[in-house]
Amino acid sequence: MAEITIKPISAETARQIRKTVLRPDQPYETTKYPLDDDPDTLHVGTYLDGELVGVMTVNREAPPGLQNPSAWRMRGVAVAEKVRGSGYGRRMAQFCLDYVSQRGGELIWANGRTTALSFYQALGFQARGEEFTTDTGPHYQVLRWLKPLDRNLLEITSEVE
């Protein structure tokens, strides 16, 4: 039976899968994110029989237009094609959400590829605002609250939409 391990990894290790899955046509330098080395940042990897097959990162960062000191960003979400649909993305997300919740995080957001929107929705995220395009294609900002909704923040959200 296959052995699956989900555990914290280094930023350099995460970059390997970011490169092959998310940025195969872009220079390796583009796989480094500004807050990769922040002390609070968590990089998670999934190992299948010792082989790294998935990565995910969360860092402290407020979404554009929303001032929330307890907001975290999820990024670098990537699972090797051969093992997609096996639940590894969901399990890494749960690992990250637990980590964020333990640190008092109230919301988590991502710039999610439109092709992955259903993945985020399956995890309880909602799309916010209009679709936009980056160097890797069309995206939506997706957002999930981790605590009961804060009305003040919701008002700020609707103002910027």
Ligand SMILES: CC(C)(COP(=O)(O)OP(=O)(O)OC[C@H]1O[C@@H](n2cnc3c(N)ncnc32)[C@H](O)[C@@H]1OP(=O)(O)O)[C@@H](O)C(=O)NCCC(=O)NCCS
């Ligand atoms: C998006 C991605 C990370 C999902 O990882 P995964 O391990 O295949 O996802 P899981 O198997 O854990 O699926 C979790 C849930 O999301 C759903 N889901 C995942 N990918 C989906 C897709 N492309 N379309 C529709 N639903 C999807 C699954 O049905 C599952 O729902 P369920 O648990 O209610 O049945 C993976 O497909 C991937 O790496 N894609 C290419 C890179 C990418 O787009 N990354 C996101 C960048 S923002």
